[in-house]
Amino acid sequence: MESKNTNFHAAQRNKKDEFYTQWKDIEKELSNYKEHFRGKVVYCNCDDPKASNFFRYFVEYFEDFGLKKLITTCYKSKTWDMFSQNDSEQAVQLEYNGDKDGNRILDSDEIGVFPLKGDGDFRSQECIDLLKQADIVVTNPPFSLFREYIAQLVKYGKKFIIIGNQNAITYKEVFPLIKQNKVWLGYAKGDMEFKVPEYYPPKKHRYRMDENGNKFYSLGNAKWFTNLEIEKRRKKLILYKEYTPEKYPRYENYDAIEVCPVREIPVNWGGVMGVPITFLDKHNPDQFEILGDSRYGYEGTDSPNDAYYIDGNGNKKTPFRRILIRNKNPQI
Numbered sequence: 001m002e003s004k005n006t007n008f009h010a011a012q013r014n015k016k017d018e019f020y021t022q023w024k025d026i027e028k029e030l031s032n033y034k035e036h037f038r039g040k041v042v043y044c045n046c047d048d049p050k051a052s053n054f055f056r057y058f059v060e061y062f063e064d065f066g067l068k069k070l071i072t073t074c075y076k077s078k079t080w081d082m083f084s085q086n087d088s089e090q091a092v093q094l095e096y097n098g099d100k101d102g103n104r105i106l107d108s109d110e111i112g113v114f115p116l117k118g119d120g121d122f123r124s125q126e127c128i129d130l131l132k133q134a135d136i137v138v139t140n141p142p143f144s145l146f147r148e149y150i151a152q153l154v155k156y157g158k159k160f161i162i163i164g165n166q167n168a169i170t171y172k173e174v175f176p177l178i179k180q181n182k183v184w185l186g187y188a189k190g191d192m193e194f195k196v197p198e199y200y201p202p203k204k205h206r207y208r209m210d211e212n213g214n215k216f217y218s219l220g221n222a223k224w225f226t227n228l229e230i231e232k233r234r235k236k237l238i239l240y241k242e243y244t245p246e247k248y249p250r251y252e253n254y255d256a257i258e259v260c261p262v263r264e265i266p267v268n269w270g271g272v273m274g275v276p277i278t279f280l281d282k283h284n285p286d287q288f289e290i291l292g293d294s295r296y297g298y299e300g301t302d303s304p305n306d307a308y309y310i311d312g313n314g315n316k317k318t319p320f321r322r323i324l325i326r327n328k329n330p331q332i
């Protein structure tokens, strides 16, 4: 039996997981992927259809996108401490095959509802079997399980558009995928606001309650992660700065220069550069190559430490974590 302490930690962890994505954020992002959905099976595997705007969004756009099928599974915890939104109900699988009678209404006979044997955990065999049927997985998975979540998608070779914390970029399970161009960032920039359950405590900052008493937390570090081709990824970053040794210090422990902010990447530098992780929002694989990051190093270096340099006054400077990149076509 689980100890009270374990239950407490599970509850604490799960508390951070109940962030419901708003329709406007889904719409803003997914409108960029329209052509990918034609004839495809979409699976939302962390989505209670009653609470999930992903489910509602794909029902609304099913015909517009030309979807083949929409599958949704919801997670139902069996333990008291998981604060499930719908405690009394069993985990279910929903299947939607479109607005058959064309009345633009979600009729009950258009929705297939199947009880799941287990609790709807995305890692369970029955959910994996559904995953295998899917072409594209779209959701906001629990942040606390992001590593496992993305690893499972990659293992089963699935296309995906998912929300994660920006910090996930530097996870040792995620960064290699980014480096190998197997995962990249979607469009949304800036803060994203998520609806949270009623029992979430009010906060001083980044918190809002609407006129109906719905609570929202705003996150500055939520990002969309995808492996679907998007236009943004082929947009060239216009470089306008010239390299000079005075302006761009060299690291003491890497054969690379420090560049910050990203827009100051010098046009005429063909060597390695350390750039802030916000670079990934601008990364175009035709223009740049990602070699590593300052935590794990890059091939050819034996110095997997935070990069540092000595500034003009002789002080040691250790910038935040850097991504190590190279311009594929420098104008030298």
Ligand SMILES: C[S@@+](CC[C@H](N)C(=O)[O-])C[C@H]1O[C@@H](n2cnc3c(N)ncnc32)[C@H](O)[C@@H]1O
Pocket (backbone or CB within 6 Å): 017, 018, 019, 020, 021, 045, 046, 047, 048, 051, 052, 053, 054, 074, 075, 120, 121, 122, 123, 139, 140, 141, 142, 143, 145
């Ligand atoms: C960040 S919330 C997002 C919910 C919904 N996808 C949305 O965007 O509005 C993550 C959801 O995953 C559920 N969840 C937690 N652990 C899960 C698991 N192991 N398998 C599937 N879902 C899980 C949580 O209960 C929570 O509702």
